[in-house]
Amino acid sequence: QSALTQPPSASGSPGQSVTISCTGTSSDVGGYNYVSWYQQHPGKAPKLMIYEVTKRPSGVPDRFSGSKSGNTASLTVSGLQAEDEADYYCSSYADNKGVFGGGTKLTVL
């Protein structure tokens, strides 16, 4: 599987909203509702933020939301806070094989 495409960087001021895109193909992102998003702070393990395109695990703030249109999935972070500054990765799996995006560094200005 080819890696999913994410922008290398994104930024926003505290309180603003920012959206990160994740583009795949009809064989992964577009073909199944199996898109997940992970947050990773430096030196830490990734943390699941969104799964199955729109679902939020228990404990994840509702400021984080996911969506999908065609072959592109998106993560929106609303009401940006300083602690949201991190790397974000999307992932999809098809035929039980997974693939990640290259990651997006989110900077809170």
Next chain:
Amino acid sequence: EVQLVESGGDLVQPGGSLRLSCAASGLTFSRYWMTWVRQAPGKGLEWVANIKEDGSEKNYVDSVKGRFTISRDNAKNSLYLQMNSLRAEDTAVYYCARNRWMDYWGQGTLVTVSP
């Protein structure tokens, strides 16, 4: 509380072998797919392999096929990754994670492949 603890990472020479382990607690291990993910220094995440609940299905990224073998022992609540013919590009922190959508992660174990 779900806990995943990886071990077995080390410095190994190119061409060498290593076996990683992941000890799981706080979950009914035999009910979940399990996944290995790696992250090279300063790079992004890379999906490596996963294994079905009963071990009957295993999937690998193309770059490790034929060199790495994922396995599990449900009686010991443990996941393994046998890595053979290691290359410099296998240098990474290796994470184990629960499920195909990776909802819980361990803290990782560092594998360094270098002469």
